[in-house]
Amino acid sequence: MVGIAQGKVVSRPEKLITYALGSCVGVCLYDEKHRIAGMAHIMLPDAGLSLSQENPYKFADKGCEELIKEMERQGANRRFITAKLAGGAGMFSKYEAFGSIGERNVKAVKAVLGALKVSVTAEDTGKNYGRTITFDSADGSLTVKSMSAGITII
Numbered sequence: 001m002v003g004i005a006q007g008k009v010v011s012r013p014e015k016l017i018t019y020a021l022g023s024c025v026g027v028c029l030y031d032e033k034h035r036i037a038g039m040a041h042i043m044l045p046d047a048g049l050s051l052s053q054e055n056p057y058k059f060a061d062k063g064c065e066e067l068i069k070e071m072e073r074q075g076a077n078r079r080f081i082t083a084k085l086a087g088g089a090g091m092f093s094k095y096e097a098f099g100s101i102g103e104r105n106v107k108a109v110k111a112v113l114g115a116l117k118v119s120v121t122a123e124d125t126g127k128n129y130g131r132t133i134t135f136d137s138a139d140g141s142l143t144v145k146s147m148s149a150g151i152t153i154i
Contacts, residue, residue: 002026005058007040007067009074016135021087023102025060025109025125026133028084029067029118030140031076037137038067038076044101045108060108068116083113084142084154085123086133102126122154 002008002018010016012035018026021041029038046061047053056062068078088106106125113120122142124131129148136143144152 002039002041004041005043005055007038007057007063007070009036009038009067009070009076010137011036011074012138014137016137017133019132021131021133022089022091023087023100023105025085025087025102025105026131026135027060027064027067027109027113028086028133028135028142029064029071029081030084030135030137031071031080032082032140033080034076035137036071036074036076037135037140038071039133039135040064040067042105042109045104060105060112064109064112064116064118068118078117081118082140083118083120084135084140085109085120085125086131086142086144086154088125089130090126090128091130124152124154 016039027040056066088102090100134143
């Protein structure tokens with residue numbers, strides 16, 4: 001299980017799960033060649049938005065890089081890593097004067113992954129509902145569950 005502002009890495013046949021992604025983004029990275037999967041539950045677009053900056057997994061700008069480093073420590077090769085994303089919902093849009101934090105989280109994650117040369121192969125992001133996700137290290141499939149949209153596998 002990956003909690004809020006946490007990141008974990010597993011290898012085949014393990015699965016990673018995180019619950020209640022609202023405006024947070026579930027970043028799921030996969031090295032298909034080595035069957036190594038990583039998941040981070042990102043809360044904020046960048047560390048500048050928080051007083052406490054010790055936990056890299058709290059932020060898109062630090063969490064994605066830390067997750068890749070941890071995957072590499074466990075035998076992954078950056079050349080084979082791809083990404084799938086879920087979450088980033090506009091849960092509180094009527095209270096967000098500068099735009100949806102969920103939308104900003106998704107944009108920040110994509111920008112960081114682009115800079116790290118990791119392509120996003122699939123996503124289930126945005127809208128206005130929460131999600132629970134399960135990431136399978138055996139095949140890189142991401143199961144997205146929500147009360148509003150049912151179950152989707154990407």
